[in-house]
Amino acid sequence: MQDLYAVPHRYTFVLLLTTDYEPGNHPIRNHEFFDSNRGRAFAFDSIMMRQSRRASKQLLWMWVEELMRESQGFKSGLDIACGYMKNKPMFKTENYFGLDADEERIETGQATTGGRGIVCKIEDIPPDIKGDFVVCLETIGINTRFDEGNAVIAYEKCVHATNRGGSLLVNVGPRARDYFGAIEKIASDSFVEVEIREYGRASEKRHRTIANLLSKLYLLFPFLAKSKTTPHLLIYCKNRRDGN
Ligand SMILES: C[S@@+](CC[C@H](N)C(=O)[O-])C[C@H]1O[C@@H](n2cnc3c(N)ncnc32)[C@H](O)[C@@H]1O
Known part of the structure; x- marks a missing residue:
């Protein structure tokens, strides 16, 4: 699995916009993602609960x-x-x-x-x-x-x-x-x-x-x-x- 911190921000932005949150089969599940806009780190795994x-x-x-x-x-x-x-x-x-x-x-x-x-x-x-x-x-x-x-x-x-x-x-x-x-x-x-x-x-x-x-x-x-x-x-x- 790719470390998202290593991906340049312009690519993570595109990834964020184009990926569906689908419980269970998310390719970047459990990976930390850095939201450069708000300066906070959070994880995709919990974003997908509801x-x-x-x-x-x-x-x-x-x-x-x-x-x-x-x-x-x-x-x-x-x-x-x-x-x-x-x-x-x-x-x-x-x-x-x-x-x-x-x-x-x-x-x-x-x-x-x-x-x-x-x-x-x-x-x-x-x-x-x-x-x-x-x-x-x-x-x-x-x-x-x-x-x-x-x-x-x-x-x-x-x-x-x-x-x-x-x-x-x-x-x-x-x-x-x-x-x-x-x-x-x-x-x-x-x-x-x-x-x-x-x-x-x-x-x-x-x-x-x-x-x-x-x-x-x-x-x-x-x-x-x-x-x-x-x-x-x-x-x-x-x-x-x-x-x-
Ligand atoms: C849309 S559901 C939300 C349920 C839950 N909080 C969630 O996020 O999934 C709204 C809930 O509020 C309850 N409710 C509405 N008025 C209420 C009141 N005055 N006191 C307690 N529960 C109330 C309903 O029975 C319903 O279960």
Whole structure:
């Protein structure tokens, strides 16, 4: 296998744009790739965990998989609105716990992934359910079952479910766009470090190759991913100030 660090950047750029993320048969699986645009190193093997025919969502999964590598070293992982627990493999924490309003999803998730979880609405998370690395993805302002009028309280619940010193990764979608400002304020008041990525362009389903090409273009040039019509935020917070 070729060492990608040894490949000149103009070739790695072309490779990035032309290669499909196909689980299991990727020619450069397990090889580190240097993203010269953002100056970060990450690996293709984990980029391929979740896929979407929507370029905006494919970009989200690439970002999420990169960021969730940082869950390594944390003890407890908490997946809020976990659905079928598809995010479980991305948690590098010692343990994993999910919660979701849908009982059938919790049962199926437990049976298929071996994760543990409870049936619970975000708005009702009890104070003793907490994690060191907490995520809530594809739900607030995105999922049609979620009441967007509860976006701020749901985000607050996610913050309260994060232990002191812990990290929180949440994406918020266009249905909750009126609350983006309030949510950003809570994030910056509650955590030492806050990083917000705007995206949402190309949220329609496309041929997988087209979606892959677009998502990789957005990965290299994130400003192109911003959308006025379907705005999304990926909010990554580190080092919770309060909590126990
Ligand atoms: C699109 S799925 C995302 C699941 C998972 N987070 C993922 O990334 O694969 C949205 C999930 O949010 C759950 N959900 C919606 N509103 C909720 C609420 N108020 N409290 C808890 N779960 C909720 C749904 O049952 C569904 O499983």
